[in-house]
Amino acid sequence: MFDIPGVKNSYMHPRIVAFIPAHNEEKSIFDCLAGIGDQVLPKGVELDVIVIADNCSDRTEEVAIEAGKEFNLNLVVLKTKNNKQRKVGALNQAWKNIYGDNLDIYFRELTPFQELYKQSIKAILGMDADSRLAPNALTQLWDGLMSSRNIGGVMAKYTMRMPKKKSLISKNDINYEEKLASGDYGGPLARWWTHQQKQDMASWLLDLQYNGGSTYVLGGQATLFRPEALQDIVDDNKLDGPWQDESDVEDMLLTWQLQKSKWKTLISPKARCFVDSMKSYHTFRQQRNKWQSGTVNLLTSSDIGVKTRHKGKLWRSQAKSFMDLTVRLLFVMLLTVSLATDQFFWSWIWIIPIGLASILNTILALKTPMHRPIDVVFAALLISPEIYLWANLITFLQVWIDRLSSSKKDGWANQYNAENGKTSSKLIHGIITMMLFITLIVFLCIHYREFLTSEPVQLALHPYLMTGWITLTYLTIFASILMVYQIWTLRAKHTA
Incomplete structure (x- = not known):
């Protein structure tokens, strides 16, 4: 004492x-x-x-x-x-x-x-x-x-x-x-x-x-x-x-x-x-990796012996992240195959979820303390929210892969080393790898376009494309309902 x-x-x-x-x-x-x-x-x-x-x-x-x-x-x-x-x-x-x-x-x-x-x-x-x-x-x-x-x-x-x-x-x-x-x-x-x-x-x-x-x-x-x-x-x-x-x-x-x-x-x-x-x-990813990993371990570990009254909320948050990841990956895959096989058709109804997302993020930007006009503009255009969401989804995916593989990492040490410059980001490597992969896919689609757009290939892929688009539609409708609910709750006069 x-x-x-x-x-x-x-x-x-x-x-x-x-x-x-x-x-x-x-x-x-x-x-x-x-x-x-x-x-x-x-x-x-x-x-x-x-x-x-x-x-x-x-x-x-x-x-x-x-x-x-x-x-x-x-x-x-x-x-x-x-x-x-x-x-x-x-x-x-x-x-x-x-x-x-x-x-x-x-x-x-x-x-x-x-x-x-x-x-x-x-x-x-x-x-x-x-x-x-x-x-x-x-x-x-x-x-x-x-x-x-x-x-x-x-x-x-x-x-x-x-x-x-x-x-x-x-x-x-x-x-x-x-x-x-x-x-x-x-x-x-x-x-x-x-x-x-x-x-x-x-x-x-x-x-x-x-x-x-x-x-x-x-x-x-x-x-x-x-x-x-x-x-x-x-x-x-x-x-x-x-x-x-x-x-x-x-x-x-x-x-x-x-x-x-x-x-x-x-x-x-x-x-x-x-x-x-x-x-x-890099420092953001290490911090969020620690937070997300700790949350998932608390939710899934039976050794700690403690639960929260908010357990349902946390699991719903994990499910929403999984749905967001699924929707985006499914959309990219369906869009790529549809364009490659000349079976893509635009529907104006797809503007609805985009519009709802724009409204929601604009309201959140305006309710954020000390916001700047440029932040509101980027939020309305969905540029900032989408980039930020992808960063979080990458963390979400990595944490669950580590959890399912029983890989244990020291979150505190990783965050501390990142903040003190002892480790470096692999973001540039990832971007370059992704660009090379996209370039390869585009090259293959152009090179084999005659084969990909042939009637036998289109007929073979059409049922799978239809199933995929229907699944994506239902997921998008559900996500839109969630956004409408969130927009509705934001009418209250609470401040952040």
Whole structure:
């Protein structure tokens, strides 16, 4: 147990304690703590901040201490020891320093001061070191958590920070390379990619709010927990800390454990937290691979022994991704064969799903916080949504192939290596391979056109083409109904 500066030994006000795990976050921890320093606390409530410097080899600890002094925070830095569980281990070490270590072979009774301090903690804020709370967010999270006795955690609404234009940096600036590496600036592609993630997040947040505000994941970027709820996880599952490393999505597993213990897990309708996006295709793919893989493992694993009340929603999301992939692959295959055999016929009814998709994505773009006119235009033309969807479908397909083949990957390590430039993307190789494949198909179709358009071949393929187009029609009708329903729900005045 450590002493918090400014805490008296006799009487303690109710307090919030922030857990901020940080592994080599010297570039972002100052901004994170600046956001905490901006907060107006609930009346009569105090705030303590614990930065957990996890195996850091940079100035994370020093920068955190400097920020604590500048923003007048009651802050301590806790350094991990022999932590092999990354973020999970860092969070649990902070927890055990307050609530005790069940794995300690020596029984250590809490002193009166330590017991008093533990009892004074009414909420624990879990935050990532590269996140920043919007002003008043902490009070809004507090109000949500304290609105009902059975609420175990309330999550802020996340919005990706848009990088500034790279053109704003003078190339004569001696810090040009350093500013680019900071991630605060980006080119048109990075800014476009950030908006797609921001719109995707907005769509998810709106869906949660339209369905009552209950969430199946309390994101680690900024969530306020009730300590009693976290203690229930420890007691019910015989753990030494609330967070577990059995899944790549530790925040989702924690949320399911809370729901198992009959606690509500909600999203705040007002509190906002700004988070960093993945500014390249490679880092995005590794992050989404970790998220998707962790979700699929939780849904399909019988060893973890915990389920969520949102299980049906998650399976429907997986089914929708499978349908989206099937529709696109089936369309490409049918279109190719139909054109090659001169049996393609256009029908204007196909404009309906395209029009619905355009309307839906335009509404989502307009509801996305701080959107740009160009983002709305690209959404209406379906350029951005389709590219982004394909990126997610590739991840979806890879994750399920790995799952069915029992291939286990370290999602945390892959994402960390991607963000630090230790691995590179195979996107260019994939694009070149696809272009060569398309070129080969076109060449073969032209070269054998006389044979492919002959009557025997057309008659032989016609039944299969008809079956394929009919199947695709039914799938498209079903997808259109889903889009109509989503457009209908978007009429509500919820904000992302």
